[in-house]
Amino acid sequence: MEKIFATIITIGDELLIGQVIDTNSPWMAQELNKVGIPVKHRVAVGDVWQDIRDSLDEESKHAQVILLTGGLGPTADDITKPVLCEYFGGKMVVHQPTLDHLKHLFENILKRPMIERNAKQAELPDVCTVLKNEMGTAPGMMFERDGKIYIAMPGVPTEMQWLMKHKVLPLLKEKIKTGFIEHRTLLTAGIGESYLADMIKDFEEALPSNIKLAYLPNHGMVRLRLTSSGDNLDSLNKELNDKFQTLKTLVATYLVTDEDIPLEAVVGRLLLEKNKTIATAESCTGGYIAHLLTSIPGSSAYYMGSVVSYDYGVKKEALGVKEETLITYGAVSEETVREMAAGILKMMHTDYVIAVSGIMGPGGGMPQKPVGLAWVAVASKDKVMTQKFNFRFDRSRNIQLTAASALNLVRQLIVDNS
Amino acid sequence: MEKIFATIITIGDELLIGQVIDTNSPWMAQELNKVGIPVKHRVAVGDVWQDIRDSLDEESKHAQVILLTGGLGPTADDITKPVLCEYFGGKMVVHQPTLDHLKHLFENILKRPMIERNAKQAELPDVCTVLKNEMGTAPGMMFERDGKIYIAMPGVPTEMQWLMKHKVLPLLKEKIKTGFIEHRTLLTAGIGESYLADMIKDFEEALPSNIKLAYLPNHGMVRLRLTSSGDNLDSLNKELNDKFQTLKTLVATYLVTDEDIPLEAVVGRLLLEKNKTIATAESCTGGYIAHLLTSIPGSSAYYMGSVVSYDYGVKKEALGVKEETLITYGAVSEETVREMAAGILKMMHTDYVIAVSGIMGPGGGMPQKPVGLAWVAVASKDKVMTQKFNFRFDRSRNIQLTAASALNLVRQLIVDNS
Numbered sequence: 001m002e003k004i005f006a007t008i009i010t011i012g013d014e015l016l017i018g019q020v021i022d023t024n025s026p027w028m029a030q031e032l033n034k035v036g037i038p039v040k041h042r043v044a045v046g047d048v049w050q051d052i053r054d055s056l057d058e059e060s061k062h063a064q065v066i067l068l069t070g071g072l073g074p075t076a077d078d079i080t081k082p083v084l085c086e087y088f089g090g091k092m093v094v095h096q097p098t099l100d101h102l103k104h105l106f107e108n109i110l111k112r113p114m115i116e117r118n119a120k121q122a123e124l125p126d127v128c129t130v131l132k133n134e135m136g137t138a139p140g141m142m143f144e145r146d147g148k149i150y151i152a153m154p155g156v157p158t159e160m161q162w163l164m165k166h167k168v169l170p171l172l173k174e175k176i177k178t179g180f181i182e183h184r185t186l187l188t189a190g191i192g193e194s195y196l197a198d199m200i201k202d203f204e205e206a207l208p209s210n211i212k213l214a215y216l217p218n219h220g221m222v223r224l225r226l227t228s229s230g231d232n233l234d235s236l237n238k239e240l241n242d243k244f245q246t247l248k249t250l251v252a253t254y255l256v257t258d259e260d261i262p263l264e265a266v267v268g269r270l271l272l273e274k275n276k277t278i279a280t281a282e283s284c285t286g287g288y289i290a291h292l293l294t295s296i297p298g299s300s301a302y303y304m305g306s307v308v309s310y311d312y313g314v315k316k317e318a319l320g321v322k323e324e325t326l327i328t329y330g331a332v333s334e335e336t337v338r339e340m341a342a343g344i345l346k347m348m349h350t351d352y353v354i355a356v357s358g359i360m361g362p363g364g365g366m367p368q369k370p371v372g373l374a375w376v377a378v379a380s381k382d383k384v385m386t387q388k389f390n391f392r393f394d395r396s397r398n399i400q401l402t403a404a405s406a407l408n409l410v411r412q413l414i415v416d417n418s
Numbered sequence: 419m420e421k422i423f424a425t426i427i428t429i430g431d432e433l434l435i436g437q438v439i440d441t442n443s444p445w446m447a448q449e450l451n452k453v454g455i456p457v458k459h460r461v462a463v464g465d466v467w468q469d470i471r472d473s474l475d476e477e478s479k480h481a482q483v484i485l486l487t488g489g490l491g492p493t494a495d496d497i498t499k500p501v502l503c504e505y506f507g508g509k510m511v512v513h514q515p516t517l518d519h520l521k522h523l524f525e526n527i528l529k530r531p532m533i534e535r536n537a538k539q540a541e542l543p544d545v546c547t548v549l550k551n552e553m554g555t556a557p558g559m560m561f562e563r564d565g566k567i568y569i570a571m572p573g574v575p576t577e578m579q580w581l582m583k584h585k586v587l588p589l590l591k592e593k594i595k596t597g598f599i600e601h602r603t604l605l606t607a608g609i610g611e612s613y614l615a616d617m618i619k620d621f622e623e624a625l626p627s628n629i630k631l632a633y634l635p636n637h638g639m640v641r642l643r644l645t646s647s648g649d650n651l652d653s654l655n656k657e658l659n660d661k662f663q664t665l666k667t668l669v670a671t672y673l674v675t676d677e678d679i680p681l682e683a684v685v686g687r688l689l690l691e692k693n694k695t696i697a698t699a700e701s702c703t704g705g706y707i708a709h710l711l712t713s714i715p716g717s718s719a720y721y722m723g724s725v726v727s728y729d730y731g732v733k734k735e736a737l738g739v740k741e742e743t744l745i746t747y748g749a750v751s752e753e754t755v756r757e758m759a760a761g762i763l764k765m766m767h768t769d770y771v772i773a774v775s776g777i778m779g780p781g782g783g784m785p786q787k788p789v790g791l792a793w794v795a796v797a798s799k800d801k802v803m804t805q806k807f808n809f810r811f812d813r814s815r816n817i818q819l820t821a822a823s824a825l826n827l828v829r830q831l832i833v834d835n836s
Binding site for chain 1: 431432433434435436437438439440441443444445446447448449451456457458459460461462463464465469476491492493494495530533535536574575576601603610611612613615616622630631632633634635636641643645678698700703704705706707708709711712713715716717718721722723724725726727728729731732735736765766767779780781782811812813814815817
């Protein structure tokens with residue numbers, strides 16, 4: 001069986017001047033992998049006629065499935081549609097079902113008059129299969145040539161995702177007999193990438209050629225991923241599960257989770273399982289820990305709330321940190337985070353709390369308390385754990401690392417308490 | 419003068435299975451643009467020998483500057499260094515200054531023994547110029563061939579950024595006589611992309627060929643960007659400023675800012691200018707508004723804090739929302755956000771407050787209060803403004819849209835109060 005590959009072409013000047021971060025490609029790659037079509041290549045090009053054509057030529061050398069996003073909007077900088085029409089030798093015609101959909105959308109949903117510019121979106125190449133976009137004005141378009149499939153979608157993430165789920169993936173599954181790709185991922189904390197690699201060196205060297213191991217360090221933790229591909233799903237899964245089990249045993253001391261979920265979901269799941277609740281008191285992370293915890297659907301079952309105490313006064317009045325503590329030890333100190341933890345525990349009546357205070361930069365550093373210093377306290381009614389961190393990065397990364405470290409510390413406390 | 423282009427090759431299987439979002443390329447693209455080297459292409463390839471070689475062949479057709487990131491770590495899946503060594507016909511030799519740096523790093527900074535795997539990182543191709551990486555263990559490498567420059571850097575964002583700033587960009591400026599690229603960006607709110615395009619149609623059509631206009635819709639707002647390139651910076655800036663002034667006048671009614679800064683920075687700047695303070699009471703956004711406001715360096719000058727009241731009890735006890743209000747109107751109601759705003763104003767003693775409550779999904783929707791419903795109140799001592807929103811997206815995007823809408827509403831209140 002010929003190995004099928006996909007390639008993703010994202011179109012838009014904003015991608016090349018760095019004004020936006022491309023979150024579409026990772027999402028599409030995940031979905032394609034799930035249906036057994038690995039992505040071999042990802043390319044970003046500008047809103048430039050010849051560059052889009054060149055990328056179509058080039059990418060069809062690498063892959064049988066070529067997915068494009070972007071450049072389908074109603075404004076003059078959107079040229080993907082005419083480029084594709086020319087590339088596949090078609091001409092533009094009014095597509096009545098799309099026009100009807102647009103009329104319906106403007107009359108009944110958007111409730112504003114449809115202007116000519118919008119109606120133009122119903123003009124489509126007569127050589128494509130139109131994929132109706134129920135989430136927006138620009139439909140998807142499928143072209144076929146020399147056994148290869150080209151599908152263009154809008155760049156708006158919700159519209160692209162809807163089209164992928166309801167049109168593109170079902171079409172691909174129907175048209176392509178794919179192999180299977182499976183991943184197993186685990187997360188470790190408390191050990192560096194090199195040490196981990198040494199620890200599992202023999203395991204890695206003995207892996208069969210169809211299984212790949214990847215190290216993915218992030219936020220001071222390392223994710224390990226095993227990937228296998230093949231035509232028989234059962235034997236593939238059996239072999240992969242077997243290797244994964246061995247890997248888990250090898251890294252057991254440092255294992256945080258054996259699922260590909262973020263740390264905040266691990267903490268949430270632990271709390272749900274044990275029917276416990278949590279609250280946070282954040283100074284330097286400014287609500288980021290609360291945001292991570294509440295980004296998980298259903299978190300209202302265990303997350304009660306937070307006091308973000310950016311100001312001295314809020315630390316004292318809302319959290320009950322003593323004036324004396326702030327004066328003697330400062331806002332960034334073990335004593336202060338202990339009192340913040342006690343204060344939020346009393347206020348929110350939860351089983352667990354996290355309290356953090358630090359200096360995230362770029363300003364605010366002092367010789368004894370440099371930028372990157374963070375104190376974390378996690379507590380239950382019976383126990384308090386504190387830890388000091390010294391990060392050496394920029395504001396944004398210092399905030400992320402402080403949040404991840406705090407979540408990992410409370411995870412340990414919850415596990416220890418069991 | 420020959421037009422100089424750059425291309426960015428990011429290397430790593432994690433990019434192709436969608437496990438990570440590439441934030442390096444946008445950052446690099448911004449920096450390259452600032453020194454007048456536009457990015458023509460961005461490519462992501464896996465940790466696969468032939469694919470990396472192919473991308474080097476292919477990208478050197480498009481560009482004179484080829485930047486690579488990723489695959490320089492100490493583990494077996496990192497193969498960028500040997501691929502480059504072979505591609506440029508070199509052999510691996512121990513690079514003494516790098517070995518000395520590694521020893522220093524492990525002895526004095528990391529304070530753990532250097533294992534053989536780490537020492538290997540000092541073995542480098544004898545055909546490259548080594549770019550010392552003071553932020554980590556893997557140095558950058560520069561290769562030159564046929565007038566083209568190839569530079570490989572680690573994929574860790576802080577290390578890549580340090581190398582770009584201290585080594586790569588100075589080198590490129592020295593080696594390449596570049597033209598200039600300038601951008602002007604403004605942000606509008608309260609008008610759709612199509613209407614905006616119609617409003618400035620004549621302006622857009624009359625733009626000279628060296629100036630491009632782009633529409634960048636995001637979070638229910640639209641950013642407009644003018645881009646110009648040329649060899650004479652003075653005349654380029656003069657013409658661009660002139661057009662930008664016209665554009666600002668045309669969209670004045672909807673203008674939020676004429677700088678390329680996020681909405682939370684616009685709000686922060688307004689508060690700083692007027693010497694005012696702000697606090698937040700967040701239910702459904704779970705700390706995300708606090709996080710956005712505190713992501714801006716120096717925000718402690720105007721941001722006092724937040725109560726994240728995920729739980730009913732917290733709404734009552736910490737914010738003083740009346741039991742009766744919650745029972746009669748529900749937690750997601752105009753009455754509740756009004757009382758939350760009053761409560762946080764009293765607690766934090768600020769000039770302005772934001773209060774939000776909503777149903778972000780996927781669960782929790784009801785016929786009268788569907789997923790995506792959000793109520794926002796913004797208030798000062800003298801005035802309260804409320805607004806109801808109905809978003810129709812997933813949890814993550816509903817949270818982002820609620821936060822952006824709340825920040826824009828408080829921005830209007832601050833501007834109106836002046």
